[in-house]
Amino acid sequence: MEVILAEKAGFCFGVMRALDIISKVRKSTNLPIYTLGPIIHNPQVVEKLKKDGIIPIESLDEVEGKGYLVIRSHGVPPEVIEEAERRGFKLIDATCPYVKRVQEYAKMLVNEGYRVVIVGEENHPEVKGILGHTGDRAEIYSSDMDVKPREKIGVVAQTTQSFTNLKEAIDHLLERAGELRVFNTICSATHERQEAAKELAQKVDVMIVIGGKNSANTTRLARISRTICPRTYHIETAEEIQPEWFEAANRVGITAGASTPDWIIDAVYQKVIGLQEVR
Numbered sequence: 001m002e003v004i005l006a007e008k009a010g011f012c013f014g015v016m017r018a019l020d021i022i023s024k025v026r027k028s029t030n031l032p033i034y035t036l037g038p039i040i041h042n043p044q045v046v047e048k049l050k051k052d053g054i055i056p057i058e059s060l061d062e063v064e065g066k067g068y069l070v071i072r073s074h075g076v077p078p079e080v081i082e083e084a085e086r087r088g089f090k091l092i093d094a095t096c097p098y099v100k101r102v103q104e105y106a107k108m109l110v111n112e113g114y115r116v117v118i119v120g121e122e123n124h125p126e127v128k129g130i131l132g133h134t135g136d137r138a139e140i141y142s143s144d145m146d147v148k149p150r151e152k153i154g155v156v157a158q159t160t161q162s163f164t165n166l167k168e169a170i171d172h173l174l175e176r177a178g179e180l181r182v183f184n185t186i187c188s189a190t191h192e193r194q195e196a197a198k199e200l201a202q203k204v205d206v207m208i209v210i211g212g213k214n215s216a217n218t219t220r221l222a223r224i225s226r227t228i229c230p231r232t233y234h235i236e237t238a239e240e241i242q243p244e245w246f247e248a249a250n251r252v253g254i255t256a257g258a259s260t261p262d263w264i265i266d267a268v269y270q271k272v273i274g275l276q277e278v279r
């Protein structure tokens with residue numbers, strides 16, 4: 001049985017950068033470090049960080065403002081930063097520079113008088129952050145939104161959106177708006193992982209997709225893979241692997257979402273290779 005790793009898999013630049021920032025802060029202080037929401041959508045990494053005193057919180061009300069507060073790669077609305085500073089947290093902004101760019105474009109479009117449309121998931125923290133940077137003057141794209149003739153519309157996309165979704169929104173708005181200004185703010189990391197997964201899924205009998213079950217991008221990766229290779233399994237750790245998944249399989253593909261660390265990918269790889277040895 002041949003085991004092949006996808007060409008692009010695992011941590012993206014923004015996640016790696018956020019974890020690097022957090023590790024430097026940990027080395028420099030004994031004060032508590034909090035992250036607003038889990039630093040990444042990977043329960044195993046979050047558990048590991050907890051052991052180092054890096055604690056995820058859901059709201060600023062959960063702690064007294066004595067310690068560091070890390071803003072994760074998704075970013076937050078500006079009022080959250082203002083409130084954290086007012087409460088005395090030492091702020092560490094690990095917002096991914098690509099997400100910052102979306103926030104800046106959206107704000108600029110509002111200031112220039114555009115009706116701003118975000119192509120993204122309404123409840124995703126990144127989208128809430130972008131919305132906040134426009135002073136809540138943007139809206140989430142929906143195919144039934146009412147567009148008046150000659151309206152000036154500015155479009156940005158959540159970084160992890162698919163090109164298909166962005167193109168659909170542009171097509172729809174282009175037919176109706178007087179002026180359409182589009183910033184393609186989709187991050188290539190997601191697209192590259194999806195393309196590499198598609199390519200690999202065509203060549204193998206079984207696909208293993210590794211990443212948090214709470215990670216939207218890993219879940220999407222598994223869904224894409226499954227449309228090509230029905231024997232696709234989404235797992236978080238090597239312990240979930242079942243030997244019967246590989247019956248009569250000659251080739252196995254492994255990929256991982258942008259929030260999956262190398263040590264988990266490696267453990268999965270070793271476990272699959274090990275199964276082959278006992279067959």
Ligand code: SF4
Pocket residue numbers: 012013014015073074096097098099159160187188189190258
């Ligand atoms: S997926 Fe792209 S935008 Fe999101 S954190 Fe990673 S590098 Fe940044």
